[in-house]
Amino acid sequence: MVPLLVLGWWLVVQSRVQAQPGPSLSLSPSHELALGDRVTLQCHTPRQGGRATLHKEGVPYPLWYRDGVRGAAEFPITAARREDAGRYWCQYEMEGEPPEESEHVELVLRDPKYPRPHIFPSPGAVGVLGTRFTILCKGGHGATFLLHREGSSAPIQRQAPRGHTALFSIPHVSWVDSGTYSCSYRPRGKMFVSSYPSTFLELEVVEEEEEEEESSLSGSTFFPASPDATQVWSVPAQGSPKLSTTGPHPPATGSSCPNTSRDEDIDFTLGNTVRLGLGAGLLILLMLLVAEALHSRRQKGQGL
Secondary structure, eight states, X not given: OHHHHHHHHHHHHHHHHHHSOOOEEEEESOSEEETTOOEEEEEEEEEESSEEXXXXXXXXXXXXXXXXXXXXXXXXXXXXXGGGOEEEEEEEEOTTSOOEEOOOEEEEEEOTTSOOOEEEEESOSEEETTSOEEEEEEOSTTOEEEEEETXXXXXXXXXXXXXXXXXEEESSOOGGGOEEEEEEEEOTTOTTEEOOOOOOEEEEEXXXXXXXXXXXSSSOEEEEEEXXXXXXXXXXXXXXXXXXXXXXXXXXXXXXXXXXXXHHHHHHHHHHHHHHHHHHHHHHHHHHHHHHHHHHHHHHHHHO
């Protein structure tokens, strides 16, 4: 009976341990920093108590440890050096239980000798809900490009194109995708060295109806000009916005061609009046001729 109780207690403990999440490691304020900057590595633990240790790839022993952890253990780097760049993880251990490891995170140093990349949207800076939105980042040849979002310490996307430009795609834009984006790149062969980030790109998510009604030159927007015509503003890759019109064409404003519609109406009315006058005159003349002929016949008959 006692062995069964012990076995049952052990199974309950193991099920609780497996149900709880493992530790996680985060870097504050960012995964990328300049030489001399301060960064704090935080090991978040699933329970109170126990020991948290910080590890780095390539180093066979723990860098630091903290006992009696209460939710999180902090490991600060007061002034980052080149040798601090690398991949880190933390380990959490309770007495009598196997240790648990977090996922590995990267600490990257920014080097000012690499030019900042350029970020720009394709086709525009307004994303329509449910559609695909693409962000382009142009930088060093053969580099690894990373897309950053304000509020997230880790890159949200990574691309390694063969050329100078990376394409970051959001397949189905949702409301949570609104925000401020930037990009950076890591030169070929330098895993933990990065350029400084690009300028910021603001992504505003709108519904399709709103996108059609708003007067925005950042994308294709529709403006109802009349019940039978639609004006479409489009922004080409180069040059200024162009306006095209579909449906019945209204008179061109400021055009060099004369406006002849009213003159044609006046000419048409005058011509009809002249023709009616001529017809009436001919009819009167014909009536006079007939009356004269009848009068002549009557006089001839009286003479007989």
